[in-house]
Amino acid sequence: MGKLWITLIILLALGLVVAGGVGGHHVSTQNDFCITCHAYEKVSWDHGSHPQVDCLACHTKGFFTDKIQGARKVYLMFSGQVNPHHDAPSQTHPEKISENCSACHLSDDIRENDPDFYREHTEIMAGGRYTCLTCHGDNGHDPALQALRFKAPRYTQ
Numbered sequence: 001m002g003k004l005w006i007t008l009i010i011l012l013a014l015g016l017v018v019a020g021g022v023g024g025h026h027v028s029t030q031n032d033f034c035i036t037c038h039a040y041e042k043v044s045w046d047h048g049s050h051p052q053v054d055c056l057a058c059h060t061k062g063f064f065t066d067k068i069q070g071a072r073k074v075y076l077m078f079s080g081q082v083n084p085h086h087d088a089p090s091q092t093h094p095e096k097i098s099e100n101c102s103a104c105h106l107s108d109d110i111r112e113n114d115p116d117f118y119r120e121h122t123e124i125m126a127g128g129r130y131t132c133l134t135c136h137g138d139n140g141h142d143p144a145l146q147a148l149r150f151k152a153p154r155y156t157q
């Protein structure tokens with residue numbers, strides 16, 4: 001790959017990080033931004049059990065990690081190393097997602113209004129044997145639609 005390309009990619013990645021500090025943050029947290037690279041996830045999310053919940057509500061790993069990961073992903077994609085419309089991600093973060101699920105489903109509000117559910121689930125989660133995804137892995141994306149990604153004719157060789 002030519003030097004110009006590498007320079008462009010680095011500039012783009014830096015731009016993303018810097019923009020994150022000044023107003024770009026708003027744009028980059030939008031669902032629309034995510035789905036430019038995650039088309040299948042958009043559809044499986046639309047038809048999943050949480051279409052009303054933003055991507056980042058489940059997927060954030062904290063502001064700074066999100067920015068660094070974002071820059072890394074832009075680099076991986078534009079240097080042709082990964083195609084997110086086809087390749088499975090090299091890493092997933094079930095513990096982080098699980099914390100994000102808990103922020104809604106095991107909130108103080110739920111503790112007050114649905115004490116039985118709260119108690120049961122707090123007991124299940126104690127000891128760190130499970131993440132929410134152990135038993136509710138399909139939440140967020142419809143699994144059948146999500147699986148279509150690996151059957152897409154355009155990308156199967």
Ligand code: HEC
Pocket residue numbers: 028029030033034035036037038055056059069073074076077082083084088089090091092093
């Ligand atoms: C420029 C393209 C691009 C954009 C925009 C993008 N992603 Fe990604 N995403 C990728 C790539 C490439 C990977 C695979 C990275 C790897 O294999 O390590 C990935 C992986 C992921 C993963 C799985 C790995 C992990 O971090 O848990 C999640 C979840 C994810 N993206 C969510 C999002 C969300 C939410 C947004 C919007 C805030 C977003 N992505 C925006 C390209 C993008």
Ligand code: HEC
Pocket residue numbers: 031034035038041042045050053054055056057058059088089092093094097133137138139140141
């Ligand atoms: C209700 C929570 C929730 C919402 C909302 C959500 N996701 Fe997910 N997402 C998940 C879960 C759970 C997984 C599976 C993670 C695992 O298996 O470790 C996942 C997996 C992913 C992956 C990895 C796919 C793979 O093949 O492993 C990507 C990329 C992703 N989501 C992007 C998005 C984008 C983009 C949005 C918004 C359009 C979104 N998600 C909305 C919960 C959610």
Ligand code: HEC
Pocket residue numbers: 049050053054057058097098100101102104105132133136137139140
């Ligand atoms: C932003 C808040 C929010 C987040 C984050 C969130 N949920 Fe939900 N979830 C809701 C709301 C709102 C509903 C629909 C109303 C209800 O039943 O409480 C719901 C419904 C559900 C249901 C019942 C719907 C069904 O499938 O029958 C389950 C189970 C569930 N969520 C699990 C999860 C899991 C697992 C995660 C993490 C991957 C998660 N949620 C993340 C807000 C959230």
Ligand code: HEC
Pocket residue numbers: 098101102105106121124125130131132133134135136
């Ligand atoms: C060991 C398995 C297990 C784990 C781990 C688990 N759950 Fe559950 N969850 C269940 C079972 C079983 C039910 C009852 C199923 C039913 O009645 O639909 C349930 C019910 C729920 C419901 C209510 C569903 C409805 O239809 O109203 C929500 C919301 C939920 N769980 C969220 C979570 C979240 C968030 C986590 C992580 C903090 C989690 N669960 C971890 C097994 C589990």
